[in-house]
Each structure stands twice: as C-alpha cells, then as structure tokens.
Amino acid sequence: MDDLKFGTRNKRGDYAPNAPAQTAPLFVFPPRPLALLKWVPHYFFPYSALFFLSAWAWWAWVVPPVEGMQTLAWGWVLKLFAVNVVAVFLWYFAFELRLYITRAQGNRFKYNGKFPADAKSDVFWFKSQNIDNILRSFLSGVPIWTGIQVVVLWAFANGYAPWVGFAEHPVYLALLTLVVPVIHEFHFFCIHRLIHTDFLYKWVHSVHHNSNNPSPWSSLSMHPVEHLLYFSTMFYHLILPSHPVIALYQLHMAGFGAVPGHVGFDKVELTKDTAIDSHAYIHYLHHKYFEVNYGDGLIPLDKWFGTFHDGSKEGDARMNARFAAKKARMNAAKAEK
Ligand SMILES: [Zn+2]
Ligand SMILES: [Zn+2]
Numbered sequence: 001m002d003d004l005k006f007g008t009r010n011k012r013g014d015y016a017p018n019a020p021a022q023t024a025p026l027f028v029f030p031p032r033p034l035a036l037l038k039w040v041p042h043y044f045f046p047y048s049a050l051f052f053l054s055a056w057a058w059w060a061w062v063v064p065p066v067e068g069m070q071t072l073a074w075g076w077v078l079k080l081f082a083v084n085v086v087a088v089f090l091w092y093f094a095f096e097l098r099l100y101i102t103r104a105q106g107n108r109f110k111y112n113g114k115f116p117a118d119a120k121s122d123v124f125w126f127k128s129q130n131i132d133n134i135l136r137s138f139l140s141g142v143p144i145w146t147g148i149q150v151v152v153l154w155a156f157a158n159g160y161a162p163w164v165g166f167a168e169h170p171v172y173l174a175l176l177t178l179v180v181p182v183i184h185e186f187h188f189f190c191i192h193r194l195i196h197t198d199f200l201y202k203w204v205h206s207v208h209h210n211s212n213n214p215s216p217w218s219s220l221s222m223h224p225v226e227h228l229l230y231f232s233t234m235f236y237h238l239i240l241p242s243h244p245v246i247a248l249y250q251l252h253m254a255g256f257g258a259v260p261g262h263v264g265f266d267k268v269e270l271t272k273d274t275a276i277d278s279h280a281y282i283h284y285l286h287h288k289y290f291e292v293n294y295g296d297g298l299i300p301l302d303k304w305f306g307t308f309h310d311g312s313k314e315g316d317a318r319m320n321a322r323f324a325a326k327k328a329r330m331n332a333a334k335a336e337k
Contacts, residue, residue, distance in 0.1 A: 013113025020310035023297035055249035069157035133217035189295035219258035
C-alpha cells in the first residue's frame with residue numbers, strides 16, 4: 001500500500017499522516033450528533049468489545065468460584081498469574097511479530113522510520129529496548145496487574161465491595177459497562193499528569209519515556225510505581241456499585257489496551273489494499289514531545305488544559321509557544337531568587 005497517499009515522509013524517514021489527530025466527538029460543545037454517530041462503532045470495535053469478551057472468558061474459565069476467592073490461596077492466584085503471563089505474551093507478541101520481527105509492512109506508515117532493534121542505547125537494560133521492555137513487563141507489570149486483580153476479586157468475594165447482580169440491575173450494569181472506557185481515560189489522564197511532575201518524572205515515569213520510539217513491548221515498560229498507579233483503575237469498582245466481571249473488563253482495558261497506543265504505525269495493513277487506523281498518533285506524539293497529549297483523546301482533557309497536539313504545524317507552533325512561556329516563567333522565578 002502506498003502510504004504517501006495518506007501522509008508524508010521526511011529526510012530521516014519518519015512518516016506523518018496528512019490528517020491531524022482528532023479527539024473523540026464525545027464531550028464537545030456544541031454537540032456534533034453526526035460526527036458522534038459516525039464515531040460510535042469505534043467506541044466498541046475492535047478493542048472494547050475484545051476486552052469485554054476477554055473479561056467474560058477470565059470470569060468463566062480462569063477465576064475460581066466465589067467461595068474459592070474468599071481466601072487467598074496460592075492455587076488460584078498462581079493460575080491467574082500464569083494465564084495473565086501467557087495472554088500478555090501472545091497478545092503483545094502478535095503485534096511485535098508482524099510489525100517488528102517479520103516487518104510485514106516495512107516502514108510503511110511507521111511514525112519513526114527506525115526500528116528499535118537496530119539501535120543500541122545505554123538507557124536500556126542490556127542496551128536493548130526490546131529486552132528492557134519485555135523484562136519490565138514481566139518482572140513487575142504482570143505481577144502487579146495480577147496482585148491488584150487478586151485484591152479486587154478477594155474483596156468482592158468477601159462482601160467488601162458493593163456487588164450488584166445482572167438480574168437485579170441490568171440497566172445500571174449496562175450503563176456502567178459503557179462508561180468503562182471513560183473511567184479508563186479519566187484515570188489515565190490524572191495519574192499520567194501526576195507522574196509528569198518533576199520528582200515523579202525523574203524517578204518513575206522516565207522509565208516509560210526511555211522508549212521515545214515506542215514499539216508494542218514499550219506499552220507496559222514502566223517503573224513499578226507507575227504499574228501500581230496505572231492498574232489501580234480497577235479500584236474504582238470497589239467504590240462504585242459494580243460486578244467483578246466489569247472490574248475485570250476495566251483491568252483488561254488497561255493491561256491489554258495499552259498496546260494500540262504504542263504500535264508505532266499509523267495504519268496496520270491487513271491486505272495489499274486494505275489497512276486499519278491504529279489511533280496511535282496521539283500517544284506517539286506524547287512519546288516524541290513529552291509534555292503534550294497526556295490523555296488518549298476519548299475525553300478532550302488535553303484540549304481543555306491546552307496541552308493537545310494534533311501533529312500539525314499549527315500544533316507545533318502552539319506547543320512551542322507554551323514551552324517558551326514556561327521557560328520565561330522559570331527564568332523570571334530564578335531571577336527573583
Ligand atoms: Zn506510552
Ligand atoms: Zn508520559
């Protein structure tokens with residue numbers, strides 16, 4: 001497929017789509033009903049639907065019956081951990097294999113023309129972005145993911161969380177299920193903005209930003225403190241009246257849902273003539289410019305706070321003006337001292 005029909009490539013080989021990145025038409029005023037109607041299928045497919053089904057699969061086949069979850073026992077906890085490890089490996093590896101190992105579409109639609117495996121860097125363990133990212137995902141990512149999952153399921157099983165049944169409150173639970181991606185976006189924006197403050201950035205979040213040319217394995221390459229904050233999105237379901245399967249859906253949205261933003265390609269080719277949008281551009285720009293796009297655009301929080309970058313020249317100009325103003329403020333504060 002000719003990617004230059006949809007974008008441009010600079011001298012370094014980096015690809016940029018012609019169409020600026022857009023936030024969802026969900027929380028906008030005045031409302032845009034037509035745009036909203038067109039966008040609605042993207043709210044469900046493919047990812048939300050997939051993670052909703054995976055949550056049911058875990059509930060049916062991986063998680064023990066309620067009586068089993070009332071006590072913390074190695075048996076079910078280790079089974080859950082093992083299934084999470086295998087699932088994370090298969091899901092992340094599927095993207096990695098096609099786009100980064102076999103390089104099925106070369107660097108067509110690839111934002112950063114280079115492949116991380118081709119460059120060694122001192123910031124990574126063993127100087128390899130891939131080895132570093134994989135080790136961080138499995139050494140602290142999946143264990144903390146599983147730990148939070150166990151605590152929440154145990155709390156539900158022991159009556160410490162307000163458990164609502166599907167038979168009694170089907171409409172409420174359907175609405176809550178619909179809101180799960182919104183909770184995810186709100187939570188992610190808040191913790192992400194928090195870890196971009198100076199101290200937490202230096203000690204925690206810089207680990208994730210070492211991958212300024214992100215690939216699928218970068219998604220869960222975080223400091224353990226960030227893993228803890230990121231996966232704590234499941235705790236909302238200990239406060240809101242909810243159901244364990246919806247809590248699992250919330251967690252899967254964070255754990256498995258991290259990959260689309262780090263795929264590194266604007267479109268993923270399915271056949272010679274068809275490709276699907278990855279919706280990765282907003283978060284790619286965050287990895288490139290750091291202090292823009294703290295959210296993924298489901299809620300236009302970055303627009304409200306003036307930190308949105310759509311990848312256009314105007315977006316660049318807005319960002320540079322903001323950075324210059326910040327620098328001037330810092331210099332003025334220094335001069336006062
Ligand atoms: Zn990221
Ligand atoms: Zn960040």
